[in-house]
Amino acid sequence: MxxxxxxxxxxxxxxxYGLIISYSDYKPSKSSVVESTYQFEWYNxxxxxxxxxxxxPSLMNLPMNKDEYYRLHQCNNEKPEIIKIYKKAMKIISNYYKFLYYTGLYGEIENDTLIVDRDVFKKYKTTIKESFFKLLKDEGINYIKSKNNISFNSNKSSEVLQAWKLLSETVSSFNKSEMKDNNNTRELDLRLLKFACCAFTNNLSYWIRRVEKLNELTPGFFEKYERILLDKGYCKxxxxxxxxxxxxxxxxxxGEVSGFSVSYxxxxxxxxxxSVLNCIGVKAILENFEQMDDNVKDYLMISCRRCFGCNRCTKGGKNKRLTVSVVKDERKVALCPDFPRREWTSINEKEMNTIIDYIDLQSKYGTQWKK
Incomplete structure (x- = not known):
């Protein structure tokens, strides 16, 4: 978008912006209950x-603080005052989508009106702002608030309300292909994002293609490497x-030991x-440095820090230093296997091929979970 x-x-x-770039391209549900035309109206x-x-942003009463952010190397506790602003804004945004999601999921349509009990929002700890109603009204969704419930109707057609309900019900169907962890909190987060992105197909598989476009990568870039790893027994x-x-x-x-991720x-x-998912097996890989292909050697030289004698790995001198000395271009270098760099802000085909080789080596040398 x-x-x-x-x-x-x-x-x-x-x-x-994170929601804008994640918003789905319109694809209707195959449901026979609501016609595609009305699904598209709710999508719009x-x-x-x-x-x-x-x-x-003031239309939703979001904080209007000027833009501030974190960089790759910074932790949240370095700027606690900024993270408070982020959380304040996120609370309003997530409450807005929870309000819409639970209204569609638990509301009932009677006489062309969508009616939801207020107790639903108490149960699911959803705070409703007056601005939410104003935003809906400006799009032709009218409301009436009473002591016990809230009613909605559409200027256009009650079928739009059916599409609202359909979206909530669709994203509540658990999609095992997208999420392995069935933790309730994470499941709700996933459902809510699908709802916010208006994914009538209950699928966010398009997201990785969106990442390719935004990062100017060839279409199908990640699909190519996904197939390579899936053939080796990895799972997405x-x-x-x-x-x-x-x-x-x-x-x-x-995989069983490591893997690769793309994250926003x-x-x-x-x-x-x-990112490479972890640093398991790095010490054993360094110990076999001479056997590695040049591309992996180059990767290790970039990702592993030179040892500067901090003695962190020795825990104050109690243990033997983990440093591994390697020879590259006739130079001997002592590399530290602890906490190598494993996150990058850009990627290309050559680097991706190297990462595939590297995580294969993690699977080979990291089976005993030895760094």
């Missing part, structure tokens, strides 16, 4: 509201955090990260 951006006017705009209503708030997984605290999306391909982080200026 939009081009790649790294600079924004406000923190709220930066957060909403949600998209229009998102774009309006993106252009003017989509993990989502979309709640009062965070908006993060991670597409990963995991809403509060970092670099936004996209291309």
């Amino acid at each position: 939009v081009d790649r951006r790294t600079e924004f006017d406000t923190i709220a705009e930066r957060i909403l 209503i949600m998209r229009n509201i998102l774009l309006k708030v993106y252009e003017k 997984q989509l993990e989502v955090e979309f709640n009062h605290n965070s908006l993060c999306i991670a597409y990963s391909i995991k 982080h809403f509060h970092r200026v670099e936004q996209f990260y291309f």
Whole structure:
């Protein structure tokens, strides 16, 4: 929907950008209950509201603090005052989508009106702002609030309300191909993001293609490497955090020891990260440095720090130093296997091929979970 951006006017705009770039291309549900025309109407209503708030965050009463962010090397506790602003904005945004999601899921349609009991929002700890109703009304969704319930009707057709309900019900169907972890909190985050992205197909598989486009990669770039790893017994997984605290999306391909991931982080200026999942097996790989192909040797020289005698690995001199000395281009270098760099903010085919070779070596040398 939009081009790649790294600079924004406000923190709220930066957060909403993550939803803008993740918003689905319209694909209707195969449901026979609601015609595609009305699904498209609800799709447009949600998209229009998102774009309006993106252009003017005050419409949702989001904090208007100027844009600030974290960089790759920074931890959240380095700027605690900024993360508070992010969380304040995320709380409002996630409550808005929870309000819509639970209304569609638990509301009932009677006489062309969608009616939801207020107790639903108490049960699911959803705070409703007056601005939510105003945003809906501007798109032709009217409301009546009473002591016990809230009623909605559409200026156009009650079928739009059916499409609202259909979306909530569709994303509540658990999709095993997308998420391995059946943790309730993570499942809700995934459902809520699918709802926010208006994924009538209950699938976010398009997201990785969106990443390719935004990072100017060849279409199908990740599919090629996905097939290579799946053929080796790896499995793919989509993990989502979309709640009062965070908006993060991670597409990963995991093996028994390690793997590779592509992730989006809403509060970092670099936004996209291309990562090896862990540093298991690094010490054993360094100990076999001479047997490695040149591309892996180059990768290790870049990702592993030179030992500068911090003695962290010795725990104050109690243990033997983990440093491994290797020879590269006739130079002897002492490399530290602890916490090598494993996140990158750009990727190309050559680097991806090297990463595939590297995680294969992790599987070979890291089976005993030895660094």
